[in-house]
Amino acid sequence: MTPAEKVFREHLAGAPFQSGVDRGRWRLVSVTWPYAVIAVGAAGRTNASSEYAFRFELRNYPVTLPTAQPWNEKENAPLATSSWPGGTGRVAYAFNPGYKGGSCLYLPCDRSSIEGHDAWRTQHPEMIWDPKGDITQYLRIIHDLLHSENYTGLHRA
Amino acid sequence: MNDQIEIFLQGEGIREVTLIRVPADSTVRELIEHAKTQAGIADGEEELVVLLEDHDEPLRLDAKVKDVGISHRHRIHFHRCRQVKVSVNFNQATKERSFPPSTTIKRIKKWADDQFELKGVDATEHALQVCGTNNRPDLDVHVGTLVQHPQCQICFDLVPKKRVEG
Helix, strand or coil, X not given: CCHHHHHHHHHHHCHHHHHHHHCCCEEEEEEECCEEEEEEECCCCCCCCCEEEEEEECCCCCCCCCEEEEEECCCCEECCHHHCEEECHXXXXXXXXXXXXXXXXXXXXXXXXXXCCXXXXXXXXXXXXXXXCCCHHHHHHHHHHCCCCCEEEXXXX | CCCEEEEXXXXXXXXXXEXXXXXXXXXXXXXXXXXXXXXXXXXXXXXXXXXXXXXXXXXXXXXXXXHHCCCCCEEEEEECCCCEEEEXXXXXXXXXXXXXXXXXXXXXXXXXXXXXXXXXXXXXXXXXXECCCCCCCCCCCEHHHHCECCECEEEEEEEECCCCCC
């Protein structure tokens, strides 16, 4: 087990992650290092899932920030565009399957997305990854988006 | 063998929620001792109040935890402040109210939304941010974790959640 995986597994057992599990905010699906699949709860919407799985790529965690994409838990494959979370405003921007082929979320806490977006560090300091923190800082942002009134259910291509 | 239960702990000087293990038949006073050992809360038992999350009444120190409704994975708060005076600024207006330190940011946000008549998308698209900082505490956070006795007060701005673009 790499030091990064060891730290990640310690964080999974830690109070911040377990607190979210206990409240039904998220749940661990699997860890196959350097990947972890975690399902995040969503507000109820007609014909939409009550949760969405995301696959996090976690190499050199937590020094290096993760990148995550919506994931089909049953097929163990990227989630079809039509099944992504959809909505308006900041929800539509964050869950954008057209950005980098749907390989990441358009968020400042995502390693792939922050590349070339240095201005986000000052525009969105509350969403910048803190290497002293844990995976819940990313999960909380997803959970908040999935409980926004701007979240309307499944993405409409 | 004594059954153990896990308790989620927040409080003064505890930066992040902490999980401690205690015997199920502990008293509240013994819970404090376990919290000192496992979570590093400061001495000063005589000044501490122990509260259930989002509850107003301090727990009696000699009561058994099971007799005051504490069971596995319940949420407890330790603090020397009995109340935290909260002020929230929005649109050049300020609303104030005191809350027990065990009050979640979720509950305070709901109160602030009601005070400023924010509903639906207007409510979900605003967050509480500690005045003069970039700190937007998670909805799970107890307000007491943000203050240190004897400064039993805190100020928030109600700020819009900006879309990420560019």
